[in-house]
Amino acid sequence: MRLVVVAGSTRTAAIDGISAAGADADALRHTPSADLEILDYGEPVQSPVVPVSPTGCPTPAVVTRAVREHVGFDVTAIDAGLARPTAAPTVDIGDGPGADIRDVDPVPDAERLFERARSFAAGLPDDEIAVAESIPGGTTTALGVLTALGERPAVSSSLPENPLPRKRRVVDAALATSDLAPGGAAGEPVRAVRRVGDPVLAVVAGVVVGASEAGTTVRLAGGTQLAAAAALARHAGVDEPLSLETTSFVADDDSAAVHGLADDLGLTLRATDPGFTALDHPATNAYVAGEAKEGVGMGGALAMAARDDLPMATVRETVVDLVDDLLAARTAGERRQVP
Amino acid sequence: MRLVVVAGSTRTAAIDGISAAGADADALRHTPSADLEILDYGEPVQSPVVPVSPTGCPTPAVVTRAVREHVGFDVTAIDAGLARPTAAPTVDIGDGPGADIRDVDPVPDAERLFERARSFAAGLPDDEIAVAESIPGGTTTALGVLTALGERPAVSSSLPENPLPRKRRVVDAALATSDLAPGGAAGEPVRAVRRVGDPVLAVVAGVVVGASEAGTTVRLAGGTQLAAAAALARHAGVDEPLSLETTSFVADDDSAAVHGLADDLGLTLRATDPGFTALDHPATNAYVAGEAKEGVGMGGALAMAARDDLPMATVRETVVDLVDDLLAARTAGERRQVP
Numbered sequence: 247m248r249l250v251v252v253a254g255s256t257r258t259a260a261i262d263g264i265s266a267a268g269a270d271a272d273a274l275r276h277t278p279s280a281d282l283e284i285l286d287y288g289e290p291v292q293s294p295v296v297p298v299s300p301t302g303c304p305t306p307a308v309v310t311r312a313v314r315e316h317v318g319f320d321v322t323a324i325d326a327g328l329a330r331p332t333a334a335p336t337v338d339i340g341d342g343p344g345a346d347i348r349d350v351d352p353v354p355d356a357e358r359l360f361e362r363a364r365s366f367a368a369g370l371p372d373d374e375i376a377v378a379e380s381i382p383g384g385t386t387t388a389l390g391v392l393t394a395l396g397e398r399p400a401v402s403s404s405l406p407e408n409p410l411p412r413k414r415r416v417v418d419a420a421l422a423t424s425d426l427a428p429g430g431a432a433g434e435p436v437r438a439v440r441r442v443g444d445p446v447l448a449v450v451a452g453v454v455v456g457a458s459e460a461g462t463t464v465r466l467a468g469g470t471q472l473a474a475a476a477a478l479a480r481h482a483g484v485d486e487p488l489s490l491e492t493t494s495f496v497a498d499d500d501s502a503a504v505h506g507l508a509d510d511l512g513l514t515l516r517a518t519d520p521g522f523t524a525l526d527h528p529a530t531n532a533y534v535a536g537e538a539k540e541g542v543g544m545g546g547a548l549a550m551a552a553r554d555d556l557p558m559a560t561v562r563e564t565v566v567d568l569v570d571d572l573l574a575a576r577t578a579g580e581r582r583q584v585p
Numbered sequence: 586m587r588l589v590v591v592a593g594s595t596r597t598a599a600i601d602g603i604s605a606a607g608a609d610a611d612a613l614r615h616t617p618s619a620d621l622e623i624l625d626y627g628e629p630v631q632s633p634v635v636p637v638s639p640t641g642c643p644t645p646a647v648v649t650r651a652v653r654e655h656v657g658f659d660v661t662a663i664d665a666g667l668a669r670p671t672a673a674p675t676v677d678i679g680d681g682p683g684a685d686i687r688d689v690d691p692v693p694d695a696e697r698l699f700e701r702a703r704s705f706a707a708g709l710p711d712d713e714i715a716v717a718e719s720i721p722g723g724t725t726t727a728l729g730v731l732t733a734l735g736e737r738p739a740v741s742s743s744l745p746e747n748p749l750p751r752k753r754r755v756v757d758a759a760l761a762t763s764d765l766a767p768g769g770a771a772g773e774p775v776r777a778v779r780r781v782g783d784p785v786l787a788v789v790a791g792v793v794v795g796a797s798e799a800g801t802t803v804r805l806a807g808g809t810q811l812a813a814a815a816a817l818a819r820h821a822g823v824d825e826p827l828s829l830e831t832t833s834f835v836a837d838d839d840s841a842a843v844h845g846l847a848d849d850l851g852l853t854l855r856a857t858d859p860g861f862t863a864l865d866h867p868a869t870n871a872y873v874a875g876e877a878k879e880g881v882g883m884g885g886a887l888a889m890a891a892r893d894d895l896p897m898a899t900v901r902e903t904v905v906d907l908v909d910d911l912l913a914a915r916t917a918g919e920r921r922q923v924p
Binding site: 337338 | 625626627628630631657659661662663672673674675676677704705708709710
């Protein structure tokens with residue numbers, strides 16, 4: 247199995263109270279770059295930050311990495327507009343961060359990103375791929391896209407209390423700037439992602455469309471952001487079966503309505519529970535308390551673990567080992583210079 | 586084990602009769618990009634060429650890939666100046682192809698390439714890495730560097746008849762342009778690689794130095810080009826043990842003097858024989874006849890296979906399967922558009 251992880255950034259994430267995907271505003275800009283390093287090397291290699299939330303909840307990349315250490319799936323990282331350098335190998339499709347969706351034309355090259363990703367995915371030799379994202383602020387842009395397409399406007403959050411009213415105000419302002427009504431971009435996925443989305447959504451949608459057209463089975467490894475990418479693919483005419491593999495934390499989040507979204511979009515939903523309640527560790531307790539919930543392919547990786555009969559207890563032990571190593575390195579300030 | 590593959594290009598390869606790493610002059614410019622795709626995906630994914638010599642001998646990347654399909658080592662590809670796009674994920678350190686070494690200053694950014702690679706390698710979490718190259722024309726630039734450093738001026742060739750006199754004339758012209766005598770850059774590795782080398786050698790040398798300084802065990806996966814990189818590292822002051830893992834084809838090439846080079850540089854030499862005489866297939870027969878010989882980590886991958894007790898018969902079967910698939914795709918013209 248190949249996991250295609252699309253990483254990038256949107257300045258929408260800088261809006262106060264939108265994202266918990268970084269300890270502070272500066273660290274947040276490094277999160278996707280550090281996530282890719284964790285997936286590839288097991289730790290941040292050149293990135294100066296360890297991606298944690300303001301309360302210290304570690305990035306879901308550690309869960310995906312933990313599964314990878316046992317299952318050994320391939321990772322193909324796509325740079326769809328990283329804000330900071332990464333030492334992880336990437337396929338470069340993006341041209342830098344997306345703008346705040348309340349600005350005019352936040353993803354001006356959406357068409358090109360979508361088409362390049364579509365062409366890239368159509369060329370992959372795999373029978374089956376999983377697709378994931380890493381982009382702080384991505385649930386807000388996902389809400390923008392779902393609203394513009396006229397789909398169910400409900401998304402999850404990396405915060406325990408989903409700031410949905412705040413996200414809706416951002417999306418309302420974004421739609422107004424772009425002179426779009428809810429549903430105004432139905433059937434026009436590139437327009438939706440260009441006006442109220444982010445570059446990662448444009449690339450993920452392109453990957454889903456290109457792979458589906460080439461006959462590759464696509465697993466959407468994530469939560470409501472991947473559902474928004476699926477919505478873009480449906481509005482681009484993809485009617486192949488698609489599955490959405492997420493975590494129990496997203497599935498249990500009533501504010502996110504992922505079941506309804508999956509039904510609306512004809513997605514087979516699979517939610518996998520890593521059983522974090524069996525532990526008492528600050529990292530896993532943070533997930534149990536509703537932080538992070540999903541990202542960087544976590545739900546898809548847990549589904550791979552389940553399919554491979556990898557015990558969740560083994561996944562949990564590896565997660566705890568990885569987190570302890572990460573936080574020890576963070577405390578020791580062992581981060582090295584960006585090349 | 587992580588295999589770091591440094592890929593790039595030098596216009597030196599365009600000199601008539603220097604390199605067999607491509608079916609023709611245009612195809613040759615795509616070879617490193619296609620090699621990386623073969624390592625990562627098992628076939629060229631976006632590259633429009635299948636890398637073969639003018640007589641049809643397939644790239645050694647298929648041998649490395651064949652071992653990888655069984656042993657499952659990680660690959661980290663570094664773009665040290667590719668001439669053409671690749672769909673393989675890369676860490677981008679280079680700034681484009683090196684110039685013909687007979688020109689003034691063929692690798693003007695050698696210092697920066699070396700330092701960035703050194704910093705990158707110092708940050709790798711691995712206890713042990715293997716380092717490899719993909720650059721057509723690379724034995725000629727290796728000869729330039731060995732000569733400038735005052736080391737034994739003998740290198741291998743991707744051609745059955747090593748055009749050493751031709752390479753020496755190119756190197757003589759290059760040294761004259763840079764006003765360097767043989768041995769004139771001893772102890773000045775960056776000067777040697779900048780004046781008569783290529784960007785891949787600058788990056789490989791930086792990786793060897795950075796990894797060695799960080800206490801990482803380094804295996805040089807290749808032939809005389811990797812020996813030239815080791816010479817650069819030795820002249821940069823590295824005195825840690827280094828091993829050179831190459832193929833029996835390079836070890837048996839008397840024109841290349843790899844044994845003498847290894848002795849001079851204090852490298853533990855390991856030559857692995859894939860046993861291609863046991864087959865009668867056009868691809869493996871070409872290697873038996875002295876074509877290609879090494880590259881893209883072939884010798885290092887064969888050594889990994891031997892250490893893992895992977896039978897060479899299994900490696901050979903997979904090589905033949907991969908080559909048959911590649912050539913079938915080539916015949917069918919199934920190549921897709923570069924993104």
